[in-house]
Amino acid sequence: MIDTIIFDLGAVLIDWNPRYLYSKIFSSEEEMAAFLANIATPDWNEEQDAGRPLQEGTDLLVAQHPHHETNIRAFYTRWDEMLGDAIEGTVEILKKLKDSGKYKIYALTNWSAETFPVALERYHFLSWFDGIVVSGTEKMRKPAPAFYRLLLDRYKVTPKKALFIDDNLRNVLAAEKLGIKSIHFTSPESLKRDLEILGINRSH
Known part of the structure; x- marks a missing residue:
């Protein structure tokens, strides 16, 4: 579950x-x-x-x-x-997942600590996350297993109860090795289908 x-x-x-x-x-x-x-x-x-x-x-x-x-x-x-712009189709999925109240929502991102504040200011939906782990701040990045474990430990996440979504197959495979079910993102439409297959309810 x-x-x-x-x-x-x-x-x-x-x-x-x-x-x-x-x-x-x-x-x-x-x-x-x-x-x-x-x-x-x-x-x-x-x-x-x-x-x-x-x-x-x-x-x-x-x-x-x-x-x-x-x-x-x-x-x-x-x-x-x-x-560029927010990828609106994925933002919509994120909002429904958040609004459902059924899931803790986190971000695990390879991003410079010096440029990430620019994104925080520009994209309002970044405030919806329960926590964001930024590689530049932590001095480690995907696909290093320690970076994933940092998020799991910090927020007391059980790997088998987590789902990870990333466009980089390298990062997806690294998460799966840690026992985290993962989706290789290619488009909002495919993500929506993949979530439905997993039985993840995105509505209230």
């Missing part, structure tokens, strides 16, 4: 994409794609999500790619331009 639902945030509830910023900076799709694939990579960004200071991460990358200094520094100085 599931009594706790744990959401990822980026690409599940919040549309965050570096392309929103860098499409303004680069004149061609090819240049932008090469920069995001080879220089300002997801692996580099995840080090900031895991607690490395933004300034330190930026300076390290500039030292490696000095000819891209302006573009690299834009990543965090113009970071808010990477934030």
Whole structure:
């Protein structure tokens, strides 16, 4: 019997994409794609999500790619331009789950502690959670088992009574190894179907 639902945030509830910023900076799709694939990579960004200071991460990358200094520094100085809209279909599901009163609702997110306050201010639904565990604050991130256990221990969640929702299959598999039933998020519509299959009632 599931009594706790744990959401990822980026690409599940919040549309965050570096392309929103860098499409303004680069004149061609090819240049932008090469920069995001080879220089300002997801692996580099995840080090900031895991607690490395933004300034330190930026300076390290500039030292490696000095000819891209302006573009690299834009990543965090113009970071808010990477934030898109809330993913309304998922927000609606979150609201129904919250309003049902049947579940504790938490978020487990890979996010820099320095940029997360921007999201808190922008997206009102982040106040609906019973708790949010932010990787940058905790200095660890998904898919590290210790990061999941931190949430479980902090909020006294029983793994077999929890459901985890994430768009990254790597993170889903890590949760499942800890005995947490998980859904690989691809769209609000598929999430709605998956919840119905699990018998999770989203209405009052």
